[in-house]
Amino acid sequence: MSIETQTQHLFLRAALNLPVERPPVWIMRQAGRILPQYRALRAHFPDFKAFVKTPEAASEATLQPVDELGVDAAIIFSDILVIPEAMGLDYEMVESKGPRFPKVIEHAADIAALDAGQIAADRLEYVYEALRVTKKALDGRVPLIGFAGAPWTILAYMLEGGGSKTFSKARRFLYTEPVLAHILLQKITDTTIAYLKGQVAAGADLLQLFDSWAGELPPAQYRMFAVPYLAQICAAIPEVPKTVFAKGAWFALEDLAEVPCQIIGLDWNTTPAFARARVGSDKVLQGNLDPCALYADNSTIELATLEMLRTFGRQHIVNLGHGVYPDTPLEGVRTFVNTVKAFRYDSI
Amino acid sequence: MSIETQTQHLFLRAALNLPVERPPVWIMRQAGRILPQYRALRAHFPDFKAFVKTPEAASEATLQPVDELGVDAAIIFSDILVIPEAMGLDYEMVESKGPRFPKVIEHAADIAALDAGQIAADRLEYVYEALRVTKKALDGRVPLIGFAGAPWTILAYMLEGGGSKTFSKARRFLYTEPVLAHILLQKITDTTIAYLKGQVAAGADLLQLFDSWAGELPPAQYRMFAVPYLAQICAAIPEVPKTVFAKGAWFALEDLAEVPCQIIGLDWNTTPAFARARVGSDKVLQGNLDPCALYADNSTIELATLEMLRTFGRQHIVNLGHGVYPDTPLEGVRTFVNTVKAFRYDSI
Numbered sequence: 001m002s003i004e005t006q007t008q009h010l011f012l013r014a015a016l017n018l019p020v021e022r023p024p025v026w027i028m029r030q031a032g033r034i035l036p037q038y039r040a041l042r043a044h045f046p047d048f049k050a051f052v053k054t055p056e057a058a059s060e061a062t063l064q065p066v067d068e069l070g071v072d073a074a075i076i077f078s079d080i081l082v083i084p085e086a087m088g089l090d091y092e093m094v095e096s097k098g099p100r101f102p103k104v105i106e107h108a109a110d111i112a113a114l115d116a117g118q119i120a121a122d123r124l125e126y127v128y129e130a131l132r133v134t135k136k137a138l139d140g141r142v143p144l145i146g147f148a149g150a151p152w153t154i155l156a157y158m159l160e161g162g163g164s165k166t167f168s169k170a171r172r173f174l175y176t177e178p179v180l181a182h183i184l185l186q187k188i189t190d191t192t193i194a195y196l197k198g199q200v201a202a203g204a205d206l207l208q209l210f211d212s213w214a215g216e217l218p219p220a221q222y223r224m225f226a227v228p229y230l231a232q233i234c235a236a237i238p239e240v241p242k243t244v245f246a247k248g249a250w251f252a253l254e255d256l257a258e259v260p261c262q263i264i265g266l267d268w269n270t271t272p273a274f275a276r277a278r279v280g281s282d283k284v285l286q287g288n289l290d291p292c293a294l295y296a297d298n299s300t301i302e303l304a305t306l307e308m309l310r311t312f313g314r315q316h317i318v319n320l321g322h323g324v325y326p327d328t329p330l331e332g333v334r335t336f337v338n339t340v341k342a343f344r345y346d347s348i
Numbered sequence: 349m350s351i352e353t354q355t356q357h358l359f360l361r362a363a364l365n366l367p368v369e370r371p372p373v374w375i376m377r378q379a380g381r382i383l384p385q386y387r388a389l390r391a392h393f394p395d396f397k398a399f400v401k402t403p404e405a406a407s408e409a410t411l412q413p414v415d416e417l418g419v420d421a422a423i424i425f426s427d428i429l430v431i432p433e434a435m436g437l438d439y440e441m442v443e444s445k446g447p448r449f450p451k452v453i454e455h456a457a458d459i460a461a462l463d464a465g466q467i468a469a470d471r472l473e474y475v476y477e478a479l480r481v482t483k484k485a486l487d488g489r490v491p492l493i494g495f496a497g498a499p500w501t502i503l504a505y506m507l508e509g510g511g512s513k514t515f516s517k518a519r520r521f522l523y524t525e526p527v528l529a530h531i532l533l534q535k536i537t538d539t540t541i542a543y544l545k546g547q548v549a550a551g552a553d554l555l556q557l558f559d560s561w562a563g564e565l566p567p568a569q570y571r572m573f574a575v576p577y578l579a580q581i582c583a584a585i586p587e588v589p590k591t592v593f594a595k596g597a598w599f600a601l602e603d604l605a606e607v608p609c610q611i612i613g614l615d616w617n618t619t620p621a622f623a624r625a626r627v628g629s630d631k632v633l634q635g636n637l638d639p640c641a642l643y644a645d646n647s648t649i650e651l652a653t654l655e656m657l658r659t660f661g662r663q664h665i666v667n668l669g670h671g672v673y674p675d676t677p678l679e680g681v682r683t684f685v686n687t688v689k690a691f692r693y694d695s696i
Binding site for chain 1 (some may be wrong): 511513514516519520522523524563565566567569596598599616617618619622638639640641643644645648669670673
């Protein structure tokens with residue numbers, strides 16, 4: 001698909017701030033457990049990581065929501081934790097509990113022992129292959145999104161060894177070992193840049209950075225330990241539009257305005273008016289219906305979706321304010337997508 | 349202790365917006381695992397709930413941080429989950445995991461079966477007795493804080509059956525069963541009012557409402573399902589100053605400005621300038637050092653504390669932005685408290 005054809009896609013036109021008749025819609029975690037065909041596919045892989053590492057399977061999971069829901073973009077099925085693994089910090093995915101790292105980062109020597117940059121990114125050939133297979137199968141129907149975790153979020157997993165209620169181990173590290181924290185963040189950043197360049201070479205049309213634990217940091221720390229690395233990554237990959245989704249980082253929107261990305265993702269706490277006043281007029285906003293709204297009846301979902309469309313106005317890519325929850329009724333998801341697809345800006 | 353004597357206490361003068369030479373300081377979860385004497389006392393009670401229900405033990409835990417750290421207020425040692433239990437929904441405290449409710453609220457009949465108001469609050473005599481014993485032992489040294497969970501947070505526990513990563517069961521209930529949600533919130537509110545009146549009668553000098561899961565709701569839902577109940581509770585108890593700590597509810601500060609409380613608690617994400625611009629000039633602000641700062645060395649803690657004091661200015665009660673973490677070094681806690689106690693407004 002040439003650049004020219006690509007930019008005719010609604011999703012990429014919206015991402016580049018070109019005129020569109022309606023906002024595009026996709027859903028974080030659309031490739032996943034909400035779809036029966038995903039659950040059937042997943043049943044063949046008792047091990048989640050084996051699934052992620054099988055390009056044909058990852059590609060099939062990526063295509064399913066495009067076929068089933070008619071979303072305006074595909075997002076490659078993978079996990080943000082492939083980066084720590086590629087750097088030498090292995091993890092297990094514990095069913096219904098989440099990731100667990102048998103070994104965590106504690107000392108300077110642990111950080112020194114990590115690989116970084118191209119040598120680590122080269123271990124992620126299975127993701128590039130999944131992107132190539134998917135790109136071919138999509139045959140230009142919709143653009144393909146690549147992604148990675150943001151450096152602060154990856155550091156948090158590396159220090160905590162999994163999810164956490166407070167992330168106090170990772171957060172305390174920024175106070176007690178600020179120099180080591182910066183060294184580790186730079187190694188993660190170098191790896192992420194090489195990885196995302198590989199994704200673009202393999203066919204990703206847009207890249208999203210997920211800063212899932214952004215909301216855990218005080219504003220001054222987010223400015224110091226997160227924003228500069230997001231900016232480095234975005235600046236290093238001028239070839240495609242970039243989205244930064246920093247969940248809970250309402251307090252950092254002025255800082256994110258300076259990051260050379262085109263799109264800012266919003267969680268369901270942050271109103272578009274609040275965000276727009278802080279990120280300026282150039283950025284496109286992505287989001288942000290509460291994923292719990294999709295448990296309601298169809299007319300409630302439709303009203304909530306239309307209200308969201310009204311408050312965002314133009315320069316909007318529709319999504320939920322967080323990944324869709326695995327037990328969301330498929331009918332609710334369809335109502336959400338179809339309400340957006342039936343909407344036209346000139347009707348308001 | 350007469351009203352006249354009470355208002356001579358630094359903490360109550362600050363709470364009532366009267367002139368003070370420095371801000372008072374206390375710490376959420378100060379009565380707890382950071383103190384070796386608490387851990388020794390706790391060792392006598394394998395069952396957490398038996399501990400909470402023994403007034404002499406709860407009182408001793410309440411007094412320990414006053415003696416050991418020299419904080420400017422005591423807060424009664426108890427748990428916000430005594431309310432669901434008193435309403436007929438029992439819970440267990442699972443060591444190092446948190447609370448678990450064997451039975452949760454699912455249907456209208458479950459809500460109808462709950463007791464509410466005075467009949468439920470009367471079951472909390474053990475808390476009132478702990479307050480009376482503590483008040484006597486304090487002998488006017490520092491004021492005594494009573495507390496309860498905010499109705500939305502209590503509803504969340506009643507529906508989830510414990511903590512949760514997403515609180516999606518509780519949140520979806522607001523979309524799918526809004527009328528039942530309001531009925532349940534009103535029953536919790538009625539019980540909380542009777543309970544807090546009982547706490548004041550037993551000697552509480554100030555009351556704090558903890559809305560721990562406030563940040564999980566979209567702004568419109570927080571306005572609908574949380575704020576009116578906070579307002580009801582505060583309006584029903586004019587006798588003492590009230591603090592509302594709605595963690596993560598930065599988006600609701602304009603709404604909280606209308607709640608008849610004197611003090612608004614801030615988490616570590618929210619700067620005092622942001623909050624002050626939204627709550628107006630009357631409220632006192634409480635908070636908000638990142639609890640993780642207390643893991644740092646003493647000079648880092650001192651600098652961070654002084655920076656916080658500078659940014660808040662007057663109308664400030666010092667605290668952390670969240671409960672102190674159980675493994676925080678006692679020396680860090682002392683440095684925090686002593687830095688505040690050595691500070692004088694006229695020195696800046």
